[in-house]
């Protein structure tokens with residue numbers, strides 16, 4: 500099993516509902532976020548092109564944050580989801596410095612926190628909160644090893660990219676372009 | 677035009693607008709670790725070469741800096757942890773892929789070794805020292821018997837510690853400025869030069885001072901060479917590393933790096949060392965303090981600038 504997410508940059512309208520949904524679902528402390536929306540504007544008026552991306556932890560296959568963690572608090576579970584065990588984390592910040600996407604943050608309680616792909620929901624057969632709430636249905640979630648999963652199907656049909664693939668992290672957050 | 681904005685307003689503390697997760701305790705700790713490594717390296721080396729009596733300061737007296745520096749460094753490191761109550765988790769596992777993990781174990785070894793070494797030489801400072809308890813006396817006899825082995829452990833772990841202070845940073849491919857393997861030898865060299873400078877500062881023996889002035893001069897030369905080498909590597913690399921090097925080549929860290937680290941920390945003390953060796957009398961305190969200052973600034977500049985450098989989207 501290999502969980503992945505695909506985000507359609509053509510359908511996203513940048514409403515940031517995914518951000519709010521995540522904050523509510525996961526009790527993210529006020530002032531912090533586990534996901535965020537990036538707008539890239541290219542060209543000069545009137546030839547403008549906009550790309551909108553809802554970003555979060557890429558649940559990298561070759562995760563530098565897991566490699567550099569001195570205690571094993573950062574780890575990869577079945578399905579390839581990268582998690583942090585709060586009671587093993589010493590809050591050294593190595594994993595925060597090691598993530599090229601700046602997807603992690605120090606939780607005010609001391610340990611490091613980040614997107615979990617809503618593993619608590621996924622284990623119950625539900626979709627991650629951000630995917631479930633998106634009003635344009637621009638996000639797809641599922642198992643890459645299952646050819647019939649939403650995410651496998653859409654990745655077959657559409658062109659896509661990952662962020663900073665040259666960092667060698669093998670991200671599992673895809674952006675449909 | 678290409679403009680990139682986080683329109684949902686991400687303002688994660690210590691991460692935005694650019695990473696600043698590591699503050700002053702980390703560079704301070706890297707400096708103290710490097711200094712201790714340098715001091716212990718020379719103590720062990722000259723002891724093993726049988727020069728204990730000629731270079732008394734280096735072998736017997738200056739090593740007392742090491743345990744103090746290491747304890748302060750470890751305290752600084754601990755202070756910077758955000759989940760302090762769980763720090764013991766560091767010592768429940770060894771993870772070879774994580775420099776911070778094997779570094780923590782290395783520090784445990786080198787700190788213990790430095791304490792034992794100082795205990796064996798405590799009579800340098802307190803001639804009438806008495807260990808009081810029998811088991812302590814027995815321990816002293818035990819380690820005196822194995823002093824040579826202890827020196828070897830110190831020598832090897834001093835090198836590992838010195839290199840580790842650099843590898844800790846160079847292992848982060850997410851921060852292009854740190855991501856160069858030159859950083860290991862460069863930080864080792866910086867630690868050794870700090871160690872040599874400390875010996876020059878402390879020694880009252882002219883011959884010993886001259887030897888370590890010479891050693892200091894050579895290491896400063898090596899450092900300069902490695903710095904040039906590092907920039908050559910950056911500029912011949914990818915756009916992210918070219919931009920990272922740009923922080924020191926016209927960017928916001930240019931002045932502090934070239935003035936404090938290179939000119940004040942390497943070139944001026946190097947020239948003063950040279951003048952001293954040519955027979956002019958230079959008060960040892962000037963080059964010594966400058967080298968220590970440069971070595972400390974080097975850690976600060978690198979830790980802070982590295983956190984600004986990043987991948988382009």
Ligand code: SF4
Nearest residue numbers: 556557558559564598
């Ligand atoms: S995106 Fe960052 S935090 Fe997530 S797995 Fe990759 S390196 Fe780790």
Ligand code: SF4
Nearest residue numbers: 568588589591592594
């Ligand atoms: S902050 Fe926690 S999860 Fe991150 S590397 Fe340190 S111990 Fe591991």
